[in-house]
Amino acid sequence: MKLFWGALLLGSILLLAVVINGKPDTIRMQKIVKANHRVVVNVLDCSEAHIGKTHVYTLWFKYASKVQSLRVGKEYWTDCCSKKKAELLHLTSYSDLFLQPGYRVNNEFYSQITLIAMMSMCAIYSVMQIFSNKPAFDK
Incomplete structure (x- = not known):
């Protein structure tokens, strides 16, 4: 069972790293949409x-x-x-980032926050299960 929790922990950490890596682009997109400079x-x-x-x-x-x-x-x-x-x-400060007028970045922001929260909870729970002596599921 520890192998399952270890794999879940590793998967959670990897997905968390991927989502957090994409976060700066979403923040830049929000700034561009808010500035509305065309x-x-x-x-x-x-x-x-x-x-x-x-x-x-x-x-x-x-x-x-x-x-x-x-x-x-x-x-x-x-x-x-x-x-x-x-x-x-x-915006000239983000030379490679252009958006279509009317672009909505809020959905990406909320989904990233949700994924970060879920993967963090999953990683914490996996660590708790790995170091706990009792079985996770009663038979």
Whole structure:
């Protein structure tokens, strides 16, 4: 049984590390959305990919002499491709981060907080079970 709790502890710690590693991007996204600073970019290419039943719409654009890409919604993609210009949310302090206008970052923030809390509780409970002398489940 200790092997199970050890594996659960290791899995919890790994998933916790992955989620915490993505947290700074979410914080940067929140700052960009809150500032609502828009920049106009030249659209170089519009690509649509089919992954199973899912469609992924990507804008390739040039900003500050650098080619960047951004996944966007279908309506915004169609609009930008026809105009060859796009208005994106951006802050100069985060040179590689652009967002579609109207982007909502709150859902990502809440899901990350929930995952961090759950994985922390799982890791703590696993440690308690590893060092406890009584069985976790009565037969």
